[in-house]
Amino acid sequence: MRYVIQSATTGAFLAPSYDDGQPEWVMLLCEAVAVDDLETCAQLIEDHCEPFHRAMVVDLTELHRSVSL
Numbered sequence: 474m475r476y477v478i479q480s481a482t483t484g485a486f487l488a489p490s491y492d493d494g495q496p497e498w499v500m501l502l503c504e505a506v507a508v509d510d511l512e513t514c515a516q517l518i519e520d521h522c523e524p525f526h527r528a529m530v531v532d533l534t535e536l537h538r539s540v541s542l
Contacts, residue, residue, distance in 0.1 A: 474509070474510075474532055474533075474534055475507040475508070475509065475532070475533040475534065476507060476508045476509075476510075476511065476514050476530050476531065476532055476533065477502065477505045477507055477508070477530075477531050477533060478508070478514055478517055478518060478522070478528055478529070478530055478531075479528070479529050479530075479531055480498070480522075480526040480527065480528060480529075481526070481527035481528070481529050482525055482526050482527050483498075483526065484500070485498040485499060485500050486498070486499050486500075486501075486502060486504070486505035487505075487517055487518070487521055487522060487526075487528070488504075488505040488506040488507070488508070489506045489508070490506070491504075491506060496517055496520070496521045507533060511530065511542060514530045514542065515542050518530075518542070530542060
C-alpha cells in the first residue's frame with residue numbers, strides 16, 4: 474500500500490524528500506513521496522509532527538478514507 478501523512482490543520486504533507494530522504498513538509502500532493510508501511514508513517518509522525526498538525530495517514534488506494542494508527 475502507499476500512504477501519505479497530511480496535516481489536518483494546514484493541509485501540508487509530511488514526506489521524505491526526493492533529494493536526500495529527510496522528512497519535510499510540502500504543500501502539493503505531487504511533491505509528497507509516498508510511504509510503503511504504517512510503521513514508517515507512525516515513526517515520521519512521532520518524530521516530526523507537533524500536536525497542532527493533527528496528522529492523518531491517507532491510504533492512496535483508498536482516497537475516500539483516512540487510516541487510524
